Amino acid sequence: EMKITSYGLLSVAGVVSLLLGSLMLFDGSVPGVKVSLDVLLPTFIFISAFFVAVSALVFKSQISKSRSGAEGLIGETGIVKNDIMPEGKVFVHGELWKAISKNPIRAGAKVRVVKVTGLVVEVEQLQ
Template identity: 30%
Template sequence: MTTLGFALLLIGAMLVVAEAHVPGGVFGVSGGVALIAGGILVIAALGGGAALAVPVAVGLGLATVGWALLVTRKVAGAQHGRIRSGAESLCGSVGTVRGWSEPAGQVFVGGALWRARRSWGDVDDAVPLHEGDAVVVERVDGLTLSVRPAEEWELIA
């Protein structure tokens, strides 16, 4: 009986770790049940009574539920994060005009010089862009950025 209890504890721990790598809830719940059952079996096999087995089982179950909730929240947060690499990460970035002749020019954004054009529907089309003006990247189309003049609140860092 002791061997079965230790095997269930080991399997439960492996299932909880698997839940961290493949979140979905099934591995976490199964791991929690295996930990609870394994804890009860080990304590009962070693001569402990129900007064000891139940609190240990409840503690193991709560620890497993806490771990599963933590992992689930971390995964959910990671799925909703901003893109941090590639050209798509430039959207929303503030850059500086290096040269401009309507309707296109060059802007310095993210440590590189990019070809740029005005965003479609830019309400400030009448205001020309000059070297040194701050612009915000609205969209990335291939190697060309669609930009608009930056508003004052966007320049506060």
């Protein structure tokens, strides 16, 4: 499921196989020897709920905004540490970055990251 995009089909097949395999586990010709439904149904429900919960978490993580790397910095706000004329330092996302700007920005001003190129962030001053 992690390496093959099956949209949950392999998980559903696994749960169905578990249910059918459990029902066919013991030979029906021997009286009294079978899997109790009191054990089988809660197990089936628990495993199904587990797969649904994990699938929901994976789906949520795939559609969420990146929180690290260059993509995670764009839109973040920070504070100018050294005057940017046109180059300086900013403190963004808990880190000190080399920054450039089209306009001069004084130390202490709040800025927003608009672009990341390598280890340099391009910023604009917040009003």
